[in-house]
Amino acid sequence: MVLSATIQSTLLRYQREIDAALRAAVHKAGSATKVSALDGYYGQMQYHLGWVDANLSAVKNNPGKLLRPTLLLLAYEAAGAWGLASNTTAAYPKHIERALPAAAAIELTHNFTLIHDDVEDGDTERRHRATVWKLWGVPQAINTGDGMYALARLTLWGVLDQGVEGTIAARLGETLDRTCLVIAEGQYLDMTFETRQDISVNMYKGMISRKTAALMECAAQMGGMLGTRDQETIKRLSNFGRAIGIAFQLRDDILGIWATAAELGKTQAGDIYRRKKTLPVLHALEQANMHDRQVLSTLYTQESPVTAEQVKDVLTVLERTQSRAFCLQYLAQQCQLAHEALASIPHNSSSLAARALKDLETLVHFVEETI
Numbered sequence: 337m338v339l340s341a342t343i344q345s346t347l348l349r350y351q352r353e354i355d356a357a358l359r360a361a362v363h364k365a366g367s368a369t370k371v372s373a374l375d376g377y378y379g380q381m382q383y384h385l386g387w388v389d390a391n392l393s394a395v396k397n398n399p400g401k402l403l404r405p406t407l408l409l410l411a412y413e414a415a416g417a418w419g420l421a422s423n424t425t426a427a428y429p430k431h432i433e434r435a436l437p438a439a440a441a442i443e444l445t446h447n448f449t450l451i452h453d454d455v456e457d458g459d460t461e462r463r464h465r466a467t468v469w470k471l472w473g474v475p476q477a478i479n480t481g482d483g484m485y486a487l488a489r490l491t492l493w494g495v496l497d498q499g500v501e502g503t504i505a506a507r508l509g510e511t512l513d514r515t516c517l518v519i520a521e522g523q524y525l526d527m528t529f530e531t532r533q534d535i536s537v538n539m540y541k542g543m544i545s546r547k548t549a550a551l552m553e554c555a556a557q558m559g560g561m562l563g564t565r566d567q568e569t570i571k572r573l574s575n576f577g578r579a580i581g582i583a584f585q586l587r588d589d590i591l592g593i594w595a596t597a598a599e600l601g602k603t604q605a606g607d608i609y610r611r612k613k614t615l616p617v618l619h620a621l622e623q624a625n626m627h628d629r630q631v632l633s634t635l636y637t638q639e640s641p642v643t644a645e646q647v648k649d650v651l652t653v654l655e656r657t658q659s660r661a662f663c664l665q666y667l668a669q670q671c672q673l674a675h676e677a678l679a680s681i682p683h684n685s686s687s688l689a690a691r692a693l694k695d696l697e698t699l700v701h702f703v704e705e706t707i
Contacts, residue, residue, distance in 0.1 A: 343702040346695045355399045357440040361491040380480045405439035411559025413692035421688040437494030444488035451481035515554035522547025549581030576677035583670040589614040616659040623657040
């Protein structure tokens, strides 16, 4: 999907530094083993991260949006960057060194969940390439994901080398560990929901708050913890992360059904073809009349592939139940919560904090373009 110049500028702000920190973390772990037989193991991690091809040969890659680590660094700056703003320039943002290990840890955590998700969902492609399990098998993919989880935790402790107090580092570790547990809870619910026909809208909201929003909430909270001791600032940044995390998932749910093929870059109404029970469908199931509910139930329980005619019927049901309007309203509510959280952050006179808050607002505006 094409991104606006404004959101691109925000996401590119620290892309180079985050990418370098990720590469350094993987390289350090691989080099420490001094066992050539393990090159393939770390090669699988590098493949998933897009740095090498299936033959483990280096490729020129696009690091991707790096949304979560960027969110952490922006929250860190919005919280005051621990008073280090005076030590930075546009060409050399030295102040972010304090938070870079945590940013890399967040991205590694995100990617370990993706490796495992691909196994659990049976997805054969990610980012237009074969998934790790498709190339090397399920056992290897599980093990690679486990290793990336451990590497994320090891990378986080790098904040100690950047002068972060031990007590703060320990709280960062606790926050990340708790979040990983919550994400696993969300994945359990998501997999369980696939085979159930009694999933309510509220149950779905609870699931995405765990599976999708939890890590973005964690990123914003950890950024705040690295940037200030003020607990109100940290809490409000955490609230922002949660709201924007839910909003991003709602945006995906809406686009997964109603975006044009050109906007998506993939099949229009793809979520219906894949029989994904996203929020629009669950809302329709709750609001539909008996006939329309049967139309939906048939599609989401049949074993044969979904036809274009069935997709058309589902879109008609969604229109009758005003499910798109419902989702847009809920998205608007989450965006409003995100705006309110940013507006309530105690004022910081730093120009760096002001710029970071503007960048965080840009993330909200990007999501709001769906409305």
